[in-house]
Amino acid sequence: MTQELEHQFVTELEQNQNIVHKVCSLYTNNRDAHNDLFQEITIQLWKAYPKFRGDSKFSTWMYRVALNTAITLYRKSKKQPKTQDFDSVVYRIQSEEYDPTEQQQINLMYAAVKQLGDIDKALVFLYLEDKNYKEIAETLGISEVNARVKMNRIKTKLKAILNP
Structure with a gap:
C-alpha cells in the first residue's frame, strides 16, 4: 500500500472510528472483547481498503465491513463458553x-x-x-x-x- 493510500485510510478511520466502537458495543459484553473486535475490524478494513472503489460513502462501506466482521466473529464466539461480564459488576459514581x-x-x-x-x-x-x-x-x-x-x-x- 502506498504511503498516500495509507494516509487516506488512517484519516478516514480516525474520522469514522465511532462507527466501529458502536458496532463493537453491540456485539460484545466486556472491554477486552470490545478491544479485540475493534482490532479485528480495523485489520479487515485495512485489508479491504485498496479494493474500496468509492461507489458509496466511506462510512457506508465501513459499516458493512464492520458489521460483517462482527457477525462472523459473533457466530464463532457462540461456540465458546460464556463468561461473567465484569463491566456489569462495576459501580458507577x-x-x-x-x-x-x-x-x-x-x-x-x-x-x-x-x-x-x-x-x-x-x-x-x-x-x-x-x-x-x-x-x-x-x-x-x-x-x-x-x-x-x-x-x-x-x-x-x-x-x-x-x-x-
Missing part, C-alpha cells in the same frame, strides 16, 4: 449528568437488542444511527422494502421482549 433511570432504560434496550439475530441487530443499529432505509439496505445488501419490513417485525419483537 453518580454525577449530576448521570440519570440512573435513563441508563437503566438504555441497558434494557441493549439487552433486548442482543437477543435478536445477527442481521436484525445490525438493522436496529443502523436504524438507531439515523440511517435511512436506502442506506440500511445498501449497507446490509438487502432491498429497501425488505429493510422496512424487517424493521417493523423487529419493532414488534422488541416490544414483546421489553413488555412480556
